[in-house]
Amino acid sequence: MSENNILDTLIIGSGPSGFTAAIYAARAEMNPLLISGMELGGQLTTTTEVENFPGYPEGITGPEMMVQLQKQAERFGTKVIIDTVVEVDFGNQLGDTHTVKTSSGNEYKAKTLIISTGASAKYLGKEFEEKYRGGGVSACATCDGFFYRGRNVVVVGGGDTAAEEATYLAKICKTVYMVVRKDYLKASKIMKERVESTSNIVLMYNHEVIDLKGENNLVAQAVVKNNVTNEESILEVDGYFVAIGHSPNTKIFEGKLDLDETGYVNVQPFSTQTNIPGVFAAGDVADKKYRQAITAAGSGCMAALDAERYLSQITH
Numbered sequence: 041m042s043e044n045n046i047l048d049t050l051i052i053g054s055g056p057s058g059f060t061a062a063i064y065a066a067r068a069e070m071n072p073l074l075i076s077g078m079e080l081g082g083q084l085t086t087t088t089e090v091e092n093f094p095g096y097p098e099g100i101t102g103p104e105m106m107v108q109l110q111k112q113a114e115r116f117g118t119k120v121i122i123d124t125v126v127e128v129d130f131g132n133q134l135g136d137t138h139t140v141k142t143s144s145g146n147e148y149k150a151k152t153l154i155i156s157t158g159a160s161a162k163y164l165g166k167e168f169e170e171k172y173r174g175g176g177v178s179a180c181a182t183c184d185g186f187f188y189r190g191r192n193v194v195v196v197g198g199g200d201t202a203a204e205e206a207t208y209l210a211k212i213c214k215t216v217y218m219v220v221r222k223d224y225l226k227a228s229k230i231m232k233e234r235v236e237s238t239s240n241i242v243l244m245y246n247h248e249v250i251d252l253k254g255e256n257n258l259v260a261q262a263v264v265k266n267n268v269t270n271e272e273s274i275l276e277v278d279g280y281f282v283a284i285g286h287s288p289n290t291k292i293f294e295g296k297l298d299l300d301e302t303g304y305v306n307v308q309p310f311s312t313q314t315n316i317p318g319v320f321a322a323g324d325v326a327d328k329k330y331r332q333a334i335t336a337a338g339s340g341c342m343a344a345l346d347a348e349r350y351l352s353q354i355t356h
Contacts, residue, residue: 047148048065050072051156053077053155058154059074059110062113064340072113075148078122080106080110083160083324084105090105124143126143128153152350152351153319154343154347155293159304162285181209186212188212192213193278196219198220202220206283217262258278305321312346320343323339
């Protein structure tokens with residue numbers, strides 16, 4: 041590839057962080073190329089209604105928002121390619137180019153890379169989760185909890201994530217059934233105490249959700265089983281929240297990029313800069329705390345600004 045074909049900026053991923061990075065990079069005349077991955081729009085495409093993103097007083101569906109973000113990025117000159125990155129080769133020195141290979145056999149070289157591959161919520165992998173996805177099944181209480189105000193919901197999990205989701209939902213829901221497979225909570229002491237002191241959280245130890253029931257793909261009941269006595273019971277719930285953690289989409293970066301013990305990309309404080317010069321990370325791939333569309337978009341903006349400054353540094 042000739043010097044003329046080396047991109048200023050290549051963005052991997054097409055969620056709020058990737059598209060926001062593209063908008064800022066394109067407006068800065070960095071001529072970004074965005075490789076979408078197979079799930080154009082990322083996690084937000086699985087969310088039916090988004091009501092907490094500023095600027096949408098009536099709300100908007102996740103897929104609609106992603107279409108609008110893509111159009112906005114393309115309006116300023118971003119080139120969007122629907123493909124999947126399968127291999128990366130980072131340069132290690134200031135000013136080195138970085139190489140990206142895709143599943144379609146294409147190869148791209150760029151002076152800066154913005155990694156926005158996101159994180160995937162962990163599910164139990166049950167058929168009923170797929171059946172009712174978007175109709176009561178969720179992995180984000182702060183995203184979807186509002187829709188269950190005054191209703192009964194079930195939270196699956198026993199760690200800090202589950203405890204946080206349950207206490208958040210308890211503020212707006214009638215009853216929160218916390219279904220814990222073991223006979224104890226793995227959550228930290230303070231989170232355990234918070235759960236136990238919340239009157240409308242019902243702890244169900246030694247239980248598992250084995251099925252969901254409802255009409256028109258809307259959850260109306262959860263079938264739970266006591267894994268000690270094998271007794272089954274029915275919970276009248278409208279929402280089912282899985283809270284067993286997230287997995288960052290960083291497999292292709294293992295051994296090539298500095299990741300933390302759970303696989304999230306480590307970035308420098310108050311920056312999106314990774315340990316590789318010219319490589320930046322934005323959104324949920326580097327954020328295991330907030331995991332919101334608005335914070336992802338904000339970090340996408342930061343990554344584009346960081347990349348712009350880096351380009352100025354290596355060209356002057």
